[in-house]
Amino acid sequence: FVPCDFTGKKILITAGPTREAIDPVRYISNHSSGKMGYAIAEAAEKRGAEVTLVSGPVALLPPLGVETVRVESARDMADAVLGAMDTADIIIKVAAVADYRPADSRDKKIKKKDQTGEDLSINITENPDILRAVGKKKQHRFVAGFAAETNDLVENATLKMDRKNLDMIVANKVGVEGSGFEADTNKVTFLFRDGTRRDVPLMDKSAVAHALLDEIGIRL
Numbered sequence: 468f469v470p471c472d473f474t475g476k477k478i479l480i481t482a483g484p485t486r487e488a489i490d491p492v493r494y495i496s497n498h499s500s501g502k503m504g505y506a507i508a509e510a511a512e513k514r515g516a517e518v519t520l521v522s523g524p525v526a527l528l529p530p531l532g533v534e535t536v537r538v539e540s541a542r543d544m545a546d547a548v549l550g551a552m553d554t555a556d557i558i559i560k561v562a563a564v565a566d567y568r569p570a571d572s573r574d575k576k577i578k579k580k581d582q583t584g585e586d587l588s589i590n591i592t593e594n595p596d597i598l599r600a601v602g603k604k605k606q607h608r609f610v611a612g613f614a615a616e617t618n619d620l621v622e623n624a625t626l627k628m629d630r631k632n633l634d635m636i637v638a639n640k641v642g643v644e645g646s647g648f649e650a651d652t653n654k655v656t657f658l659f660r661d662g663t664r665r666d667v668p669l670m671d672k673s674a675v676a677h678a679l680l681d682e683i684g685i686r687l
């Protein structure tokens with residue numbers, strides 16, 4: 468039995484990594500598989516929501532019934548999210564956005580030193596923090612973020628929730644077996660603006676998605 472508790476709600480979800488081009492064949496990215504964000508999109512659609520999924524490059528099929536917008540870079544993702552947020556009631560930012568990008572992406576493939584005689588160095592520059600921009604103009608919307616941390620999980624995640632003006636953050640410890648980037652399961656802690664905390668046991672990402680929607684549902 469799946470409740471239809473999100474009927475009439477518009478949910479905007481981001482998933483996957485972003486890719487920041489170094490040249491036409493190389494990029495900076497991370498290990499995000501997109502599985503957690505896609506699981507939330509699928510669960511929300513089943514529960515009656517109208518879902519828009521902004522996805523970085525992943526190997527997953529778009530969930531049935533979900534409007535999926537594919538993007539590459541953090542700047543593309545920022546444009547898509549800021550463009551779609553006006554009509555959203557709930558925004559869940561699961562994507563592992565690359566914090567930095569090459570300052571000047573080359574339009575030709577970079578050659579090796581033995582051909583150019585020059586040492587290669589790449590200057591990097593900071594990407595926009597999409598969630599922070601969303602938090603600034605959130606108004607009545609419910610905004611949730613994710614925080615992947617290697618240490619001081621709750622402290623770091625709480626700081627992010629405050630800094631980015633979120634209603635909730637899902638804290639995710641990196642480096643725990645069966646949890647995080649490429650796994651089918653996840654072990655997370657939900658933290659809320661009002662100080663409430665819920666430790667969720669290791670579960671399938673789809674079960675984590677439903678637990679997350681349960682929590683959002685009772686707070687709407």
Ligand code: C5P
Pocket residue numbers: 541560561562563564565566594595596597598599611612613614615627
């Ligand atoms: O990278 P960080 O740990 O700060 O990410 C926490 C949250 O912020 C995640 O929900 C992520 O999607 C979001 N984020 C973002 N834009 C960035 C960096 C992170 O929206 N440039």
